[in-house]
Amino acid sequence: MNLKALFLFKETRANGWVLYSALSLAALVWIALYQQLIPFSEWIVSLFPIERQSHTGEAFAFFFYDTPKILLLLTLIIFITGVLRSWFTPEKTRAILAGKRQILGYPIAAALGVVTPFCSCSSVPLFIGFVAAGVPLGVTFSFLIAGPMVGPVGLGLLFALVGWKIATLYLVFGFSIAVIAGWVLGKLKLERYLQDWVQELNTAPINTVPDQSYSMTDRLHMGLDQVREILSKVWIWVVLGIAIGAVIHGYVPESVMLQIMSGDDWWSVPAAVVVGVPMYTNAAGAVPIVEALLGKGAALGTTLAFMMSIIALSLPEMIILKQVLTYRLIAIFIAVVSLGILAVGYLFNILL
């Protein structure tokens, strides 16, 4: 219903007070819906001929509680970040990063990776544009790793579903991996493992778009555009993730989970990474799985390593990057990031 209202916005492109009152109304509807989540989910489950206390009942309750909750949260998070991100563009980010060879370039790149809007479909032109403009390769990698790994969607959902402590730990360590992995990759001098034509591009003339100025109305519409665009793309992964989370929540006995993911065995973290890397979903789809795993007593380090490897390294992204990177460079990239994730996993399991 919310979504339908958004589609109507697009047609009319409401301005000024119409837009503001429509958004305020949407906010009220959002709050009202958010408060009805538990009664709603219990009511839905009661419609099925299943025992509420049974495994199936638990799984259904998880699914029908988490699905509307996550979709509501996603709408809000995407809208807010969509509006905030209208102040950042890949062009501005590139100008800031170009020529930053100093050590400070890596954290700046990682921070900009979090706030700069880019979809995976434009990661190739973005990558080339950065490298051709003289942004060092390692700094570019810091940017590309941080974007998906500590994006606002994953963080916001972790915050709302699992709690602020874990969300903060995730932010700090995800960010550190992006910075350190970028730095290591930069030190390795991998420029020669770029595809040949990318190396030749280094002297390409850089054309720039004249500065685009936006009004507040433009920015709010950009937020709404983002909600439409991203929700239509990710909802299937979200529902899938929640379904997996629901199965874990309802059916997997705690003893089994403790055995597999307790963190006592040295191999549990690498196993989580090995399983996580080929899995593909986005942050929004991974969080419900993480929520269910933690609920069953899985060790924090193992679970976070699992989440990071799902989000930060994915097969489709590697296939896209294959256009600009050689297999060798892709392998090194995966190895360095995986090592970082392993380190974080072990660190958490030891500390907590």
Add this chain to the structure above:
Amino acid sequence: MKQVKVYGPGCKRCDTAHQMVVDAGNALNLEINVEKVTDPRQIAMAGVISTPGISVDGKLVHAGGLPDETKLKSWLTA
């Protein structure tokens, strides 16, 4: 005749942007030649890093997201 290029690796947004340009050209009764550029190398050479990008007669006028319709028409008639 104006040469318009729409740069994008083939995502949904890029197709939409391409269609918007064609529609705007038709609405204004303009004779324009609209070309879709999907090769990453050419996209990079044009200086586009956020897609879809639009250039008119070799001059980049837009990058990243869908263009505003009024602005789009002003680029085509400029």
